[in-house]
Amino acid sequence: MGEKITKNSDGTLNIPDTPIIPFIEGDGIGPDIWHAARKVMDSAIEIAYGGKKKAEWLEVDAGEKSYKKNGEWLPERTLETIREYVVAIKGPMTTPVGKGIRSLNVAIRQKLDLYACVRPVKYIDPVPNPMKHPEKVDMVIFRENTEDLYAGIEWESGSEEARSLIAFLKERMGTDIAPESGIGIKPISPGNTKRLVASAIKYAIEQGYSSVTLMHKGNIMKFTEGAFSTWGYAVAKEQFADRVITEAELYEKYDGVRPEGKIIIKDRIADMLFQQVLLRPDEYGVIATPNLNGDYISDALAAQVGGLGMAPGANIGDECAVFEATHGTAPKYAGLDKVNPSSLILSGAMMLDYMGWHEAATLIRDGIAATIKAGTVTYDLARQISGATEKKCSEFADGIVSSMKSL
Numbered sequence: 001m002g003e004k005i006t007k008n009s010d011g012t013l014n015i016p017d018t019p020i021i022p023f024i025e026g027d028g029i030g031p032d033i034w035h036a037a038r039k040v041m042d043s044a045i046e047i048a049y050g051g052k053k054k055a056e057w058l059e060v061d062a063g064e065k066s067y068k069k070n071g072e073w074l075p076e077r078t079l080e081t082i083r084e085y086v087v088a089i090k091g092p093m094t095t096p097v098g099k100g101i102r103s104l105n106v107a108i109r110q111k112l113d114l115y116a117c118v119r120p121v122k123y124i125d126p127v128p129n130p131m132k133h134p135e136k137v138d139m140v141i142f143r144e145n146t147e148d149l150y151a152g153i154e155w156e157s158g159s160e161e162a163r164s165l166i167a168f169l170k171e172r173m174g175t176d177i178a179p180e181s182g183i184g185i186k187p188i189s190p191g192n193t194k195r196l197v198a199s200a201i202k203y204a205i206e207q208g209y210s211s212v213t214l215m216h217k218g219n220i221m222k223f224t225e226g227a228f229s230t231w232g233y234a235v236a237k238e239q240f241a242d243r244v245i246t247e248a249e250l251y252e253k254y255d256g257v258r259p260e261g262k263i264i265i266k267d268r269i270a271d272m273l274f275q276q277v278l279l280r281p282d283e284y285g286v287i288a289t290p291n292l293n294g295d296y297i298s299d300a301l302a303a304q305v306g307g308l309g310m311a312p313g314a315n316i317g318d319e320c321a322v323f324e325a326t327h328g329t330a331p332k333y334a335g336l337d338k339v340n341p342s343s344l345i346l347s348g349a350m351m352l353d354y355m356g357w358h359e360a361a362t363l364i365r366d367g368i369a370a371t372i373k374a375g376t377v378t379y380d381l382a383r384q385i386s387g388a389t390e391k392k393c394s395e396f397a398d399g400i401v402s403s404m405k406s407l
């Protein structure tokens with residue numbers, strides 16, 4: 001019944017009224033949050049468009065469910081389907097620690113070249129949180145999504161590859177690495193950095209953020225993270241000279257007063273930035289950073305807006321986009337109908353915005369806020385609010401649906 005979303009050569013989307021949207025349910029808490037998210041998205045679309053628009057969900061195989069069904073963790077046809085249908089949404093998938101398969105989540109990002117992981121961290125009143133001034137929290141992380149240590153190019157301690165690499169580095173580069181070390185490689189390229197930073201600047205311009213901060217550990221890792229910063233400044237100059245000024249220029253030429261319509265590009269060393277985003281969050285808007293830093297800071301910042309249960313995200317490339325929560329499979333809660341589905345629901349709202357279905361997206365955000373205000377919350381928020389009544393994941397979703405109906 002549904003129709004395909006298509007993409008034009010200029011990057012704009014053609015969205016039919018009944019788009020087919022592939023989804024991956026995910027592992028662990030994936031099924032619980034997916035069912036809740038689907039219900040809320042369907043209801044928001046129905047209320048916003050009175051039945052004129054409808055998402056046609058198409059399940060695609062990946063993760064544990066897929067492995068059990070057909071012996072494949074991430075079938076090639078799943079990637080082909082996502083490419084073909086342009087916009088998809090997924091639950092989290094498990095990655096074993098220290099052994100076993102490499103991350104399927106990372107594989108999806110790399111294979112579909114979803115180079116920007118976009119994770120907004122915005123306070124939704126009245127979500128409980130540890131900040132003195134939560135209303136000042138409005139940051140968006142742009143995490144490079146395809147390279148860095150996160151690409152998982154590494155060799156195990158004692159393996160032939162690790163030993164020969166250690167020997168090669170000693171002979172040819174004079175590097176003394178402890179025998180039997182495991183080795184990981186950290187590639188950071190100008191091309192991948194520049195396209196990520198360009199997308200972050202473009203987003204800041206479109207969404208009205210006043211700054212883009214390049215987060216790096218370039219004092220220590222000069223030719224990877226330091227280069228990320230250098231290339232970030234370079235692309236700002238090459239592509240956005242009329243809209244972007246550096247922080248140095250702000251003080252040298254404009255006495256520290258941001259000229260109307262200009263975005264400030266600045267850089268911060270990663271460890272220091274972790275404390276500044278806590279103490280002075282209003283000094284930061286869009287944060288562009290390599291993959292691993294982006295992974296760390298997205299969970300850390302999620303705490304400022306209520307925790308991982310409230311943290312949405314999107315993986316965006318030139319060809320297609322896959323929306324997913326920031327958090328993982330939270331295995332101890334799998335199947336308990338307990339966790340907060342807001343992270344995936346808000347990822348769904350990001351997806352609806354991406355499709356231009358802003359009315360449904362806004363309804364979802366307002367519905368979540370109204371539900372929390374009414375004291376209907378899952379365990380994670382209940383433990384931060386005295387006197388709140390803990391609801392199940394599915395009951396919370398029902399609460400959002402009722403709230404949306406009465407907005």
Ligand SMILES: NC(=O)C1=CN([C@@H]2O[C@H](COP(=O)(O)OP(=O)(O)OC[C@H]3O[C@@H](n4cnc5c(N)ncnc54)[C@H](OP(=O)(O)O)[C@@H]3O)[C@@H](O)[C@H]2O)C=CC1
Nearest residue numbers: 092093094095096105308309326327328329330339340380
């Ligand atoms: N994109 C993806 O698919 C991702 C997959 N993963 C994978 O998930 C697995 C588990 O990773 P782990 O490091 O434990 O991190 P998780 O994000 O899965 O969970 C850690 C903790 O965060 C809290 N949390 C997470 N999601 C929610 C939610 N929806 N509602 C309320 N609280 C939540 C819970 O805290 P508390 O215990 O305090 O209640 C939970 O125990 C690993 O295999 C990892 O590789 C991890 C991140 C992303």
Ligand SMILES: O=C(O)CCC(=O)C(=O)O
Nearest residue numbers: 094095103105106295326
């Ligand atoms: O792929 C994984 O298992 C972890 C991914 C992750 O933590 C993230 O992308 O934020």
Ligand SMILES: [Mg+2]
Nearest residue numbers: 295296299326
């Ligand atoms: Mg993570």
